[in-house]
Amino acid sequence: MxxxxxxxxxxxxxxxxxxxxxxxxxxxxxxGLITAxxxxxxxxxxxxxxxxxxxxxxxxxxxxxxxxxxxxxxALWHKGDTSGQIQSVVEMRIDCDxxxxxxxxxxxxxxxxxxxxxxxxxxRAIPTGGPVGRATLVLRDAERLRPAFG
Amino acid sequence: MxxxxxxxxxxxxxxxxxxxxxxxxxxxxxxGLITAxxxxxxxxxxxxxxxxxxxxxxxxxxxxxxxxxxxxxxALWHKGDTSGQIQSVVEMRIDCDxxxxxxxxxxxxxxxxxxxxxxxxxxRAIPTGGPVGRATLVLRDAERLRPAFG
Numbered sequence: 001m002x003x004x005x006x007x008x009x010x011x012x013x014x015x016x017x018x019x020x021x022x023x024x025x026x027x028x029x030x031x032g033l034i035t036a037x038x039x040x041x042x043x044x045x046x047x048x049x050x051x052x053x054x055x056x057x058x059x060x061x062x063x064x065x066x067x068x069x070x071x072x073x074x075a076l077w078h079k080g081d082t083s084g085q086i087q088s089v090v091e092m093r094i095d096c097d098x099x100x101x102x103x104x105x106x107x108x109x110x111x112x113x114x115x116x117x118x119x120x121x122x123x124r125a126i127p128t129g130g131p132v133g134r135a136t137l138v139l140r141d142a143e144r145l146r147p148a149f150g
Numbered sequence: 151m152x153x154x155x156x157x158x159x160x161x162x163x164x165x166x167x168x169x170x171x172x173x174x175x176x177x178x179x180x181x182g183l184i185t186a187x188x189x190x191x192x193x194x195x196x197x198x199x200x201x202x203x204x205x206x207x208x209x210x211x212x213x214x215x216x217x218x219x220x221x222x223x224x225a226l227w228h229k230g231d232t233s234g235q236i237q238s239v240v241e242m243r244i245d246c247d248x249x250x251x252x253x254x255x256x257x258x259x260x261x262x263x264x265x266x267x268x269x270x271x272x273x274r275a276i277p278t279g280g281p282v283g284r285a286t287l288v289l290r291d292a293e294r295l296r297p298a299f300g
Contacts, residue, residue: 008282019266022287037187044194049250064278093272100199102272116169122243122252128214132158137172
């Protein structure tokens with residue numbers, strides 16, 4: 001099976017169709033994955049960046065709950081299945097060349113999305129405007145909702 | 151040179167340092183890249199998903215303007231250099247395992263970020279809650295700011 005082809009989705013067409021068409025033709029990479037970017041539907045804050053294989057993308061579309069492919073565990077990952085942090089999709093979008101999706105979600109359970117126990121995985125800022133050697137990270141939204149796991 | 155090592159950045163340490171430390175130790179993939187997610191600092195809308203190599207990351211930090219690595223052109227890409235769509239970084243964050251960065255930006259020029267001439271690359275919604283076979287994309291924020299190029 002070619003990486004771009006999956007029985008659940010139509011194969012990607014020409015550039016014009018890919019960019020201007022209304023047919024979903026996701027372009028999975030050589031590893032069979034596309035990038036998924038998830039943000040909080042209310043605040044707009046980025047929560048996490050993850051990956052989806054064809055099955056995860058299909059299940060996310062059909063159930064309205066975020067499913068990913070865990071590259072570390074090499075397994076389908078229904079986010080919140082064990083933690084209760086189900087991500088209900090408010091809106092889902094795909095980008096111009098159909099190799100990335102954006103999920104705007106409402107998070108269940110304690111409201112966290114990061115395995116460190118925080119609301120977002122992006123809890124540290126990188127100061128800009130100076131040499132990288134001095135770029136000490138600055139904690140933001142760093143309070144934990146629960147003990148870390150994983 | 152190992153993909154994770156770059157003279158401009160400290161090498162990634164143990165999991166605890168990576169996740170809880172304040173030292174920037176980016177984890178570039180086997181291709182030498184990390185994922186960069188860029189959103190509009192004011193609206194919170196996702197604008198684009200791209201990639202950075204060590205040089206692009208360094209230049210973004212030092213200049214406060216978004217630089218990427220263009221995988222298609224295999225070249226450093228100072229966003230807006232020719233189009234005027236300079237992305238000024240309002241805040242930059244890194245994620246828990248330091249393999250993705252989030253840029254909140256103010257966009258110069260005509261305010262676009264997508265090569266199709268739109269404000270965002272994510273101008274089509276994927277309806278959820280039904281079979282994927284019927285997932286016809288729905289246009290959102292689809293008006294062009296200028297003719298498409300690229």
